[in-house]
Amino acid sequence: MMTTQNETLPTERKPLDLRRFLDDWVMLLAAIGIFVACTLLIDNFLSPLNMRGLGLAISTTGIAACTMLYCLASGHFDLSVGSVIACAGVVAAVVMRDTNSVFLGVSAALVMGLIVGLINGIVIAKLRVNALITTLATMQIVRGLAYIFANGKAVGVSQESFFVFGNGQLFGVPVPILITIVCFLFFGWLLNYTTYGRNTMAIGGNQEAALLAGVNVDRTKIIIFAVHGVIGALAGVILASRMTSGQPMIGQGFELTVISACVLGGVSLSGGIGMIRHVIAGVLILAIIENAMNLKNIDTFYQYVIRGSILLLAVVIDRLKQR
Amino acid sequence: MHAQVQTQEQHHGASGSLRFNGIGKTFPGVKALDGISFVAHPGQVHALMGENGAGKSTLLKILGGAYIPSSGELQIGEQTMAFKSTADSIGSGVAVIHQELHLVPEMTVAENLFLGHLPASFGLINRSELRQKALNCLKGLADEIDPQTKVGRLSLGQRQLVEIAKALSRGAHVIAFDEPTSSLSAREIDRLMAIIGRLRDEGKVVLYVSHRMEEVFRICDAVTVFKDGRYVRTFEDMSQLTHDQLVTCMVGRDIQDIYDYRHRPRGAVALKVDGLLGPGLREPISFEAHKGEILGLFGLVGAGRTELFRLLSGLERNTAGRLELRGHELKLRSPRDAIAAGILLCPEDRKKEGIIPLASVAENINISARGAHSGLGCLIRGLWEKGNADKQIKALKVKTPHAGQQIKFLSGGNQQKAILGRWLSMPMKVLLLDEPTRGIDIGAKAEIYQIIHNLAADGISVIVVSSDLMEVMGISDRILVLCEGALRGEVSRDQANESNLLQLALPRHRADGVAN
Secondary structure, three states, X not given: OOOOOOOOHHHXXXXXXXXXXXXXXXXXXXXXXXXXXHHHHOOOOOOHHHHXXXXXXXXXXXXXXXXXXXXXXXXXXXXXXXXXXXXXXXXXXXXXXXXXXXXXXXXXXXXXXXXXXXXXXXXXXXXOOOHHHHHHHHHHHHHHHHHHHHXXXXXEOOOHHHHHHHHOEEOOEEHHHHHHHHHHHHHHHHHHXXXXXXXXXHHXXXXXXXXXXXXXHHHXXXXXXXXXXXXXXXXXXXXXXXXXXXXXXXXXXXXXHHHHHHHHHOOOOOOOOOOHHHHHHHHHHHHHHHHHHXXXXXXXXXXHHHHHHHHHHXXXXXXXXXX | OOOOOOOXXXXXXXXXXXXXXXXXXXXXXXXXXXXXXXXXXXXXXXXXXXXXXXXXXXXXXXXXXXXXXXXXXXXXXXXXXXXOOHHHHHHOOEEEEOOOOOOOOOOEHHHHHOOOOOOEEOOEEOHHHXXXXXXXXXXXXXXXXXXXXXHHHOOHHHHHHHHXXXXXHOOOOEEEEEOOOOOOOHHHHHHHHHHHHHHHHOOOEXXXXXXXXXXXXXXXXXXXXXXXXXXXXXXXXXXXXXXXXXXXXXXOOOOOOOOOOOOOOOOOEEEEEEEEEXXXXXXXXXXXXXXXXXXXXXXXXXXXXXXXHHHHOOOOOOOEEEEEEOXXXXXXXXXXXXXXXXXXXXXXXXXXXXXXXXXXXXXXXXXXXXXXXXXXXXXXXXXXXXXXXXXXXXXXXXXXXXXXXXXXXXXXXXXHHHHHHHHHOOOOOEEEEEOOOOOOOHHHHHHHHHHHHHHHHOOOEEEEEEOOHHHHHHHOOEEEEEEOOEEEEEEEOOOOOHHHHHHHHOOOOHHHOOOO
């Protein structure tokens, strides 16, 4: 309502910048801290084999989290990504089995992801349906389709060249990790250096104002979800390649892991705040903690409790930051 | 006039006069109310009048316990009241019937009436008792309403009656109405007037806030006039008061010349509005805005000014009429169309519709123009972005430590300048300003007027909506007056004065016909 006429900004400047600096970097520093702590405290944590496992664990979540960032930054989210991952793997496997073409298989999977994303985006943007309900529905539809295409069981892949996505290496680094790094760089750049990225942030920051400023709100939203669908499918293809089969039951609850990774890193659930370094930090922290728990042989049941607690903590932090 | 039944001082619970003793309310940087003192007697309907922003609503919020006064005190009868919350106010026998009613549409009338103290045993609601109590409540007020009906299905007038019934069921002694008739039909108004008359005869203190002269003269026994948060005068004898006297009392103040008006030659017609109709407009609206002209749009809250701007800026689709910009017909389907045509809007609610609070000042300035300056239609040119932001910040004297500062930390005036900077980065033909200086301090106001003048001098057609009479008269070349969704008149700069503008803007009863 009323605004203070106080223009003494220079005195405010320092603490504000410190706070912003913390907001921006604290989680990435925390991730590095946890990494160092695990290196010191856990035997074999730094072993090449474990590092490789950790990198692969990061890859699937990391790739999907890149575009989940856009959904969250625009004030929405997408629950269907876990199902898209499963369905993409199945579609790729089935098409390759029937056509014997890796290219067709991968393309079919990506097109499937695009279609699901477009449906999500159009329903949310044009028909103004809540993103929670829309993607909850497509989550179940796509999961069902995955089972139907796969006939209820895993579909094996025999094309050797397909395994490059999951098991190939370049300069000793597994391909999934390389793809993840490329995604981090590309989507980080996209968010800051294109009108599409800035419009995404503006919509999440204040949709009404963005509309009045001439941002094409509906189109931007549709692109956000469409891209998210394609990238989710890409993650699914890589996962299928790693496991040499398309598995319809895979990725249950994966959407929540991705969202919790983003929020843990500092992306706001209510939109308008989000950076790629938030995503990287969140993905790293979740993956390192899970890896450490596995190395320490912590019972799966306890792992659930710990993961849930971390998510709760992340949401509480998000809430507190808005005060 | 009504026979003034001078009070029979024998009521249950709270009773006696309502006294405001030197009530003041200060918001950061703004004095909303300053030493308000007057008395409203039981058995009288007491009107509160004044222009928009005179402080009537603030006073009602203090009475209702929503605001705590910065100074002064309230007295009911002999008792001094210090309301800390709305619950305190209700508990002391005060009911404020707001314009937007506080009822739950999905619940029944009976449930709404007793929300918070539903008759129940062990948590189980006693349905028959609830119904009986509700029927008693509504008796004589709105006998036709079935307590089992959901509130969402009632007309606005009926909902208001439920709100009144709720107030009475809680034993209210002081009942304040805030613009109660603004969305009622003529028949509903008659019924409300009858009920208010009855409340008066029962010895209640009734406060009545309204812009409608006709109603004030019809129902009220006394009028208190406010201006700029100050008490002006109370008229105790309505029979001695004329319409003109009241208007003169509501206006009347020296104009400080912060507007710095300079005469400009008027250019050709820029925007031609022909028979425009749409949501919120009652009659088709036609006018022309010229190049290099500052056109004022005056009207009270609810006159349809913002609604007209929503049509002109493409936020709403018009249902009839046509728009012409510099000779070409315009069809606006979205704000993007309007912006592409060069019709740019600075919205009324800066926080909600103008700024993106978390983004930087530079971001807020560049958001609209960057598309045209990007590479391949999407790649941001950092150099242009930085250059443009710095240019606008410098030209408009936006006070910010640096362009990367989040805009939410800026004052209202500087936020407004940043939004102006957003539009100055774009090709502009018509600039729509909705309450451009609301909540802005005087220094920034003068700077904004300066910017407006410079734009007009450059041949831009500027349309300014304002409920501040001084502002409209101070900067406009020509003033259009809107009232209740219709264009009521046009006044040139030389002929404009406060009373003729207010005469045009004040709603009268339909039967009275049009003024002048």
